[in-house]
Amino acid sequence: MGLLKNGQAVADSYTDVSEHEVIGDTVAGAIIVSLQQWQEHRDALLERSAPLGIVLRSNEKPELIRSDLSHFAVIALDFPTFRDGRAYSHARMLRERFGYQGELRAVGEVLLEQLHYMQRVGFNSFAIASDAALRDWETAAADMSVWYQPGADERATAVELRHKVG
Amino acid sequence: MYQYDEFDSRLVKERAEQFRRQVQRRLNGELTEDQFKPLRLMNGLYLQLHAYMLRVNVPYGVLSSRQMRKLADIARRYDRGYGHFTTRQNIQYNWIQLEQVPDLLNELADVEMHAIQSSGNCIRNVTSDQYAGVAADEIEDPRIWCEIIRQWSTLHPEFSYLPRKFKIAVTGSPNDRAAVQVHDIGLRMHRNAAGEPGFEVIVGGGQGRTPHIGKTIREWLEPEHLLSYLEAILRVYNLDGRRDNMFKARIKILVHQIGTDKFRQLVEAEWAAIRDSELQLPQAEIDRIAAHFAPRDYPQRNDAGDLLAEQASQNAAFGAWLKANVAEHKTPGYAIANISLKSLTAPPGDITAEQMDVAADLADEYSYGEIRVNHRQNLVLPDVAQEQLFELWEKLAANGLGTANIGHVSDIIACPGLDYCSLANARSIPIAQEINARFQEMDRVHEIGKVSINVSGCMNACGHHHVGNIGILGVDKKGKEFYQFTLGGSSGRDAALGERTGRGFPAAEAVDAVENILNTYVELRAADEDFLETYRRVGMQPFQEALYGTA
Numbered sequence: 001m002g003l004l005k006n007g008q009a010v011a012d013s014y015t016d017v018s019e020h021e022v023i024g025d026t027v028a029g030a031i032i033v034s035l036q037q038w039q040e041h042r043d044a045l046l047e048r049s050a051p052l053g054i055v056l057r058s059n060e061k062p063e064l065i066r067s068d069l070s071h072f073a074v075i076a077l078d079f080p081t082f083r084d085g086r087a088y089s090h091a092r093m094l095r096e097r098f099g100y101q102g103e104l105r106a107v108g109e110v111l112l113e114q115l116h117y118m119q120r121v122g123f124n125s126f127a128i129a130s131d132a133a134l135r136d137w138e139t140a141a142a143d144m145s146v147w148y149q150p151g152a153d154e155r156a157t158a159v160e161l162r163h164k165v166g
Numbered sequence: 167m168y169q170y171d172e173f174d175s176r177l178v179k180e181r182a183e184q185f186r187r188q189v190q191r192r193l194n195g196e197l198t199e200d201q202f203k204p205l206r207l208m209n210g211l212y213l214q215l216h217a218y219m220l221r222v223n224v225p226y227g228v229l230s231s232r233q234m235r236k237l238a239d240i241a242r243r244y245d246r247g248y249g250h251f252t253t254r255q256n257i258q259y260n261w262i263q264l265e266q267v268p269d270l271l272n273e274l275a276d277v278e279m280h281a282i283q284s285s286g287n288c289i290r291n292v293t294s295d296q297y298a299g300v301a302a303d304e305i306e307d308p309r310i311w312c313e314i315i316r317q318w319s320t321l322h323p324e325f326s327y328l329p330r331k332f333k334i335a336v337t338g339s340p341n342d343r344a345a346v347q348v349h350d351i352g353l354r355m356h357r358n359a360a361g362e363p364g365f366e367v368i369v370g371g372g373q374g375r376t377p378h379i380g381k382t383i384r385e386w387l388e389p390e391h392l393l394s395y396l397e398a399i400l401r402v403y404n405l406d407g408r409r410d411n412m413f414k415a416r417i418k419i420l421v422h423q424i425g426t427d428k429f430r431q432l433v434e435a436e437w438a439a440i441r442d443s444e445l446q447l448p449q450a451e452i453d454r455i456a457a458h459f460a461p462r463d464y465p466q467r468n469d470a471g472d473l474l475a476e477q478a479s480q481n482a483a484f485g486a487w488l489k490a491n492v493a494e495h496k497t498p499g500y501a502i503a504n505i506s507l508k509s510l511t512a513p514p515g516d517i518t519a520e521q522m523d524v525a526a527d528l529a530d531e532y533s534y535g536e537i538r539v540n541h542r543q544n545l546v547l548p549d550v551a552q553e554q555l556f557e558l559w560e561k562l563a564a565n566g567l568g569t570a571n572i573g574h575v576s577d578i579i580a581c582p583g584l585d586y587c588s589l590a591n592a593r594s595i596p597i598a599q600e601i602n603a604r605f606q607e608m609d610r611v612h613e614i615g616k617v618s619i620n621v622s623g624c625m626n627a628c629g630h631h632h633v634g635n636i637g638i639l640g641v642d643k644k645g646k647e648f649y650q651f652t653l654g655g656s657s658g659r660d661a662a663l664g665e666r667t668g669r670g671f672p673a674a675e676a677v678d679a680v681e682n683i684l685n686t687y688v689e690l691r692a693a694d695e696d697f698l699e700t701y702r703r704v705g706m707q708p709f710q711e712a713l714y715g716t717a
């Protein structure tokens with residue numbers, strides 16, 4: 001599994017423990033926990049000194065962690081299948097409405113073709129399954145250069161470009 | 167009509183090239199069919215019974231003669247010399263090779279057309295009134311807002327993986343010709359108490375297995391807030407629409423399950439957070455788009471009613487066409503001419519490449535080079551001088567395009583059915599053609615008057631049978647094709663779903679049943695009543711007696 005972060009293929013420094021039964025001290029360093037683990041072991045997790053991340057399943061709305069955002073260095077949003085588009089809305093909520101500025105990671109079935117949509121809604125890191133995708137992501141992300149809609153990234157919309165003053 | 171600027175052009179070109187790479191990756195095995203499927207669907211490509219089918223968007227049903235010629239050219243070079251106009255104002259080609267699709271899309275891009283999001287679980291081509299901009303009863307031209315919606319919905323990063331497909335229709339006239347009450351979102355323009363135009367927002371209408379008439383969630387919306395309001399609806403749907411069962415995934419089910427009031431609350435709460443965001447269009451952009459739809463500078467003409475009456479009295483066939491196919495134009499001396507694609511010789515909506523060229527030539531000669539497609543699978547020349555109608559009709563008739571049946575018994579909507587569609591239970595096209603053949607005598611057709619017959623080959627209802635005055639649904643009964651009837655459906659201002667008559671009829675008896683229903687109506691009707699009015703007055707019972715005898 002490769003991780004693409006801010007345009008670079010990098011090693012993932014986090015261990016995903018969201019499926020583990022016990023977390024406690026079994027894993028050292030940065031971890032990613034599930035929503036349930038966070039809710040049940042909040043105090044213990046906050047005592048750890050390593051960076052903390054959380055993964056939200058596609059049926060878990062980010063409202064549930066709205067007041068906790070400052071504790072997370074990574075928020076991973078899961079695509080159980082590429083057809084499940086809820087995380088696109090969750091990402092925009094986190095970025096545009098809740099002001100989350102940390103790493104927003106797409107995990108699950110993350111395909112090359114979805115990359116540009118994901119970037120536009122605010123994801124900045126991607127757990128990509130295939131080597132080919134890791135190789136070709138740059139072309140894929142550059143496929144389209146015109147966007148009609150405002151999003152969570154910095155890209156100007158066609159409307160802005162049309163009416164740019166000066 | 168709207169003309170692409172550099173941004174619009176670049177987008178469709180890039181999209182065609184992107185698809186070229188995706189097809190390449192599919193052909194060399196990097197993508198599985200399962201992974202490729204949503205990509206091809208979002209570019210309008212279906213796998214049908216015999217070949218790939220490509221559905222090309224005709225944005226809100228408006229075509230230039232140049233675009234029509236390109237569609238003809240594509241029909242000749244990439245298909246078998248014809249195309250098929252659909253109930254969503256689009257055109258489909260039924261015999262397409264996957265390898266050729268990237269080139270085809272590139273050619274479409276050259277004439278400012280595309281197939282983006284013509285299928286898949288995303289926002290589909292927005293549809294509208296085929297008389298937009300020329301209708302005598304219009305409040306404001308809906309095409310301005312359709313184009314704004316087209317751009318906003320194209321490659322929307324958040325709403326490209328919705329629970330299910332999503333259809334939006336807009337009408338600018340109180341006489342709804344866009345069926346807005348049976349769409350996921352219907353927008354109906356009207357004036358508020360202060361006389362300002364705005365939209366009634368209707369949500370959760372739809373056909374298919376569980377038909378619903380849409381619910382109004384907002385009586386009047388300022389047009390400048392249109393996009394933020396749409397975005398709020400789509401976000402609520404994207405998050406809360408069901409994804410566990412594709413038959414329950416349309417927005418109509420969500421609205422029905424949580425109730426209209428709750429749904430409205432969710433939308434209004436979401437809207438409150440985004441209504442003053444960047445989605446509020448700058449006036450300069452609204453003006454830029456509106457300028458493309460500015461009313462034409464029509465040369466002044468006098469009303470030619472007397473001339474037309476005289477021509478009609480000398481030529482009965484022209485008279486019939488004038489009565490059935492010509493509609494009132496907002497400008498004196500002009501008329502809207504409908505071209506029926508419901509002749510005896512071809513399936514409903516089918517048109518040959520040669521006929522497309524003829525339509526394009528006639529549009530250039532008589533209608534400012536513009537053509538419309540309506541949701542009953544016919545074409546429209548929107549801007550014809552009344553005094554040229556006779557000439558136009560002669561040329562149409564000489565090319566098999568002069569059928570005088572718009573809105574009448576043989577103007578049938580039919581889905582592709584068992585002849586093309588892998589989901590079908592029964593054939594639709596042959597039933598439509600048999601009905602058409604039974605009602606060839608024009609005096610009789612006009613004697614029966616306005617009635618809509620819609621045929622679907624299965625409960626997915628692509629032939630809109632629920633909203634036909636007479637709806638015909640093909641079902642499978644122990645391996646045999648049967649047809650069930652519904653009566654009283656309508657997709658207009660008074661939208662209603664039809665009611666079942668009772669048990670279905672085998673294929674051999676279906677057309678007799680239609681005739682029986684129509685005879686019953688003719689017997690019962692009062693003075694000027696059309697079929698729907700009579701049905702609403704007398705109810706189902708006399709029709710059941712005619713069909714099944716008295717118990």
Ligand code: SF4
Nearest residue numbers: 581587590623624628
């Ligand atoms: S109604 Fe059924 S048979 Fe007809 S096109 Fe739709 S899915 Fe196919």
